[in-house]
Every structure is written in structure tokens, then in C-alpha cells.
Amino acid sequence: MDVTSEAARRRTYAIISHPDAGKTTLTEKLLLYSGAIHMAGSVRARKTSRLAVSDWMKMEQERGISITSSVLQFDYRGSALNLLDTPGHADFSEDTYRTLAAVDSAVMLIDHTKGVESRTLKLFEVCRMRQLPIITFMNKLDRPGRDPLELVDELGDVLNLRVAPINWPIVRGQTFQGVVDLATKVVSLFSGGKHGMQKVEVETTDLAGARERFGDSVMDEVEEQLELLEIAGETFDLDAFYSGELTPVFWGSAMSNFGVDDILGFLAEHAAPPAAREAKDGDEAVTVQPAEDKFSGFIFKIQANMNPRHRDRLAFMRVVSGHFERGMDVTVGRSGETLRLSKPHTFMAQERSIVEEAFPGDIVGLYDPGKLRIGDTLALGRRLRFAGIPRFAPEHFSRVVLEDPMKRKQLDQGLEQLAHEGVIQVFHRPDIGRQEPWLGAVGVLQFEVLKERLKNEYRVGIRMEALPYKIARWIETGEEGLDWLNKRREYRVVHDRNENPVLLAEASWAVDFAGRTAPGLKMHDIEPL
Numbered sequence: 001m002d003v004t005s006e007a008a009r010r011r012t013y014a015i016i017s018h019p020d021a022g023k024t025t026l027t028e029k030l031l032l033y034s035g036a037i038h039m040a041g042s043v044r045a046r047k048t049s050r051l052a053v054s055d056w057m058k059m060e061q062e063r064g065i066s067i068t069s070s071v072l073q074f075d076y077r078g079s080a081l082n083l084l085d086t087p088g089h090a091d092f093s094e095d096t097y098r099t100l101a102a103v104d105s106a107v108m109l110i111d112h113t114k115g116v117e118s119r120t121l122k123l124f125e126v127c128r129m130r131q132l133p134i135i136t137f138m139n140k141l142d143r144p145g146r147d148p149l150e151l152v153d154e155l156g157d158v159l160n161l162r163v164a165p166i167n168w169p170i171v172r173g174q175t176f177q178g179v180v181d182l183a184t185k186v187v188s189l190f191s192g193g194k195h196g197m198q199k200v201e202v203e204t205t206d207l208a209g210a211r212e213r214f215g216d217s218v219m220d221e222v223e224e225q226l227e228l229l230e231i232a233g234e235t236f237d238l239d240a241f242y243s244g245e246l247t248p249v250f251w252g253s254a255m256s257n258f259g260v261d262d263i264l265g266f267l268a269e270h271a272a273p274p275a276a277r278e279a280k281d282g283d284e285a286v287t288v289q290p291a292e293d294k295f296s297g298f299i300f301k302i303q304a305n306m307n308p309r310h311r312d313r314l315a316f317m318r319v320v321s322g323h324f325e326r327g328m329d330v331t332v333g334r335s336g337e338t339l340r341l342s343k344p345h346t347f348m349a350q351e352r353s354i355v356e357e358a359f360p361g362d363i364v365g366l367y368d369p370g371k372l373r374i375g376d377t378l379a380l381g382r383r384l385r386f387a388g389i390p391r392f393a394p395e396h397f398s399r400v401v402l403e404d405p406m407k408r409k410q411l412d413q414g415l416e417q418l419a420h421e422g423v424i425q426v427f428h429r430p431d432i433g434r435q436e437p438w439l440g441a442v443g444v445l446q447f448e449v450l451k452e453r454l455k456n457e458y459r460v461g462i463r464m465e466a467l468p469y470k471i472a473r474w475i476e477t478g479e480e481g482l483d484w485l486n487k488r489r490e491y492r493v494v495h496d497r498n499e500n501p502v503l504l505a506e507a508s509w510a511v512d513f514a515g516r517t518a519p520g521l522k523m524h525d526i527e528p529l
Helices: 003-008 023-034 058-063 090-100 118-129 148-159 207-214 216-232 238-242 260-270 405-421 445-458 479-486 508-517
Strands: 010-017 070-076 079-085 105-111 134-139 162-165 167-172 175-181 187-189 203-205 246-251 277-281 284-288 296-304 313-321 329-332 338-340 345-348 351-354 363-367 377-379 384-386 396-402 425-429 433-441 462-466 471-476 491-496 501-505 522-524
Touching: 003 010, 010 023, 010 090, 010 118, 010 260, 023 070, 023 079, 023 105, 023 260, 070 260, 070 363, 079 260, 090 118, 090 296, 105 118, 118 148, 134 148, 134 260, 148 162, 148 167, 148 216, 148 246, 167 207, 167 216, 167 246, 175 207, 175 216, 187 207, 203 207, 207 216, 238 246, 246 260, 284 384, 296 384, 296 405, 377 384, 396 405, 396 445, 405 425, 405 445, 433 445, 445 462, 471 508, 479 491, 501 508, 508 522
Parallel strands: 010 079, 010 105, 105 134, 134 246, 162 246
Antiparallel strands: 070 079, 167 175, 175 187, 187 203, 277 284, 277 384, 296 313, 296 377, 313 363, 329 338, 329 377, 345 351, 345 363, 396 433, 396 462, 425 433, 425 491, 471 501, 471 522, 491 501
């Protein structure tokens, strides 16, 4: 197949939001409207037998939250869509950051009753750092919410972003009635819709028909807003969207199935296709284009035990360039080892099927015999290395206490695999080696996930004792600086799994003091690559 044309029809994107903005619900509805599934699950419908397709882990189904990123692949209107559903909870933000390294655009979901929330802002900054194009979906219009013009102004001001509404809501009193397409002036009428059932049939009319239906007072206000948007608003510009300067905005209700088909159509037709990526070929800096003949890709996620009965370990690879084929031999950029990719998979969350080939933008699951790490580059016929995926400094720390000393081997294996997967960060003290691991997490729920998975997947019971440290920094220093730190009780120097030295402290003043005083000390809150 032609790599250029296949790459051009790929759309690889993530959905990001503040917790409870409706991200998993929108994910399910995109699958429903694409025809990938016939009935959407709800993260809140715990009394029914059907759960959200993208939330496959037992803890996700019990708590109604997304803990891991999942991959969902489907076709729509001639485009091949790779949807990466990310955790909404802040405690699992590292998984989201890694996922954003593998996509070409993002859907930013906003609860229109609340506007831009703190988690949304933080995720947006990560997207901006990666120059990702962003599509905005104002959700939950089936509930009373804030003024649309006020929300658009806030979006532009807070995110420092140009905002171009694609459609505009019609509200009578506090009740959502439908949307007007700004380009065609076609009015789509809101009719509710039972969540979890089939697609909602949308009735359409024109502005005159809407005026007859809703009355002059409602439509006078809507048409005044439309005139204001024409005069002072932004017009959608594809180049500005691709450069991350402008966001198109859609309005709707994922729960009630309204507006989903509009944003799905936009994703299929206008979401960013795969882009070139910078890399190093040996010591030479190179730009890798998607349409190149030679295959390349990188690992952005590792997931152990998606199927606990088989104790498997799956590496999620984003194809960057060339034509991927089952059974090909590739070189691991970090180690130089040759690896045969004999059982690649495509995904629908936990469900998998063997894939014979893939193209730039596709996500492929690889069976990992323990030789791959997050950030590894795989390439055909060359030792290529893309920029790595960083780890962020943990903010919570615990000491592991093994309940059954006879299960030390299972504990070590579990911690090693789950650390490679990114569930937890493992540290050890140089003076006693790896016999008493310390754990670091960005959010405390990561500890609960670790305990649950050690118990269910490795048959190991542990308890965790909280450590007093609040701040971690990767450090660069010589013997004099290290000696200065080790002589003071305010600090503890440990090593991560790659033997990089990490400074732990209980308070920010101690870190600031060390930065000013310790000889030759440099500190980083992101792991040096």
C-alpha cells in the first residue's frame, strides 16, 4: 500500500478534560456514532451489566474513573481514527502526559456549567508544549450553564488562544434547544435522547423555522450573538488550527448524544494527520517524515497483565514513519538489540486482534519479553532515537512492607514490571541496595492501584508506610556536593531504577537552600533524558 496516502487518512488524537467533565462518555459516543459499537456504556450506570468499553480495569469499573489510557481504533468517513482515552483523575496525570506524546491532536472537553478548570489548564499547557492542535467540545448543555459568549471569552483569555466556534447554542431560559451551524445557518434541534441507546435522530430547520418554534425573544438574542461573532469573532482557519494557535469550538451533550456526530465528522475530515518528528540517527540530528520508506516508531506505554491469565506484557507503539509489517526485525535505539515483532495487535480497549500491517499514526501493541522501556525507539535498519518521554517528579512517598517474606521474588518482579509500565516510581538507598524499596507517586491513588495490582496479578500482599518527604528532584553534582547533602538531615539522596541520583526533601525551603548552597548542584523536576 502507498504509505503517503495511508498516512494522510490517519487521525490520532486524545481526549483531555478535568475529572467529571464527561470524557469517557464522549469516548463511548464517538464509538457509537462511528459504528464501532452498537450500545454505549456509561461510567455511572453501575447497576447495568454494561460498562464503558474504554474502562477495562477492575478498579476503573468499580470506582467509575479512568485509571489507564486505552486505545480505540476504528474507521469513519474514509479516515482511520486512533482514539487514546486518557485518565481524567489528576493522580494519574503521568499516563496522560505520556499519551499526549503519541497523538497529533487533542479534543479538549469542557463542562459548560464550570468553564476552564484547573486540570484542563494543566493538560492544555502540556498540549501547547507539544504544539498539538486542539478541538474544544463544550459539554453538558442538557443542563443549565454559563453564558456562551462568556465561555468563549474565558477560553481565549485563560488559554491565550484564538477561538472559532463552528456552531452556536440556542438557549430558551435555561433550557438548551439546539445549535446553529455558523457556516450554513442550518439549525439542529435538540430532542434529548436516552443514554446508552442508539443514535439520536436530529431534526433540522433554518433560522426562520427556529424563530417560529422558539419565538422572537429567543431568536433575537441568538441572531444578535451570531452578528457579534461575524463582526468580532474568529473565522476557522486550518493552518492556524494545525499550528496550535486556534481552537474550533463545538457545543452539545455527550450524555444525550447531541453534537457527537458534528465533532466526529470534524475529527475524520480535519484533525491533524501524522507529522514529522525530530530524532537522532547515531550522532546526527534528522527529521523523520511519515511518508519515508523506512519504518520507525516509539513506545509510549507499557501495560502488564491486560489478560491476567496469560501474564502478558504489552508495549504500545506509535508508528512514526514507513510501512510496519508483522514479523519484521527492528533495532531498539537505546540498546542496539534486534527484536522480531511477531505478534502485533490492534485494539478496541482490552479486546485485541492480530494486525498484519500498520502505517504512520497507527497504534500497535507489541508483546514485550522485558526488553522494552517507555520512550524506546524501534526502527528498521538503523539505530534511531526520538526524544524520550520524561518522568515527572513524584510528590508522595511510601516505604514497602512485605506481608509474606517468602514472596520477595514476586514483589521484586511486580515492582519492576509496574515501574516500567509507569504505575509507580521505585527508588532505593545506595547504602542498603534494593532490599527495601521506596515508592514515589504523583498522586496517592497510584499507591492504591499498585497494592491492588500486586495482590490480583502477582499474589503479593503489602502494606505501605508513608514517608515524610514531599519534594523530589533529579540532581547533577560532584563528590563535594553529594557529601554536602549527605551530611544534612534535611535531605536524603536515593537512586531511581536507572541509577540516577534523586534528592528527597520535606519542604521547599530545604530544596531552595540546597540549590543556593550545595557546591555544583543542579536540580531537575523532570527526569533528565
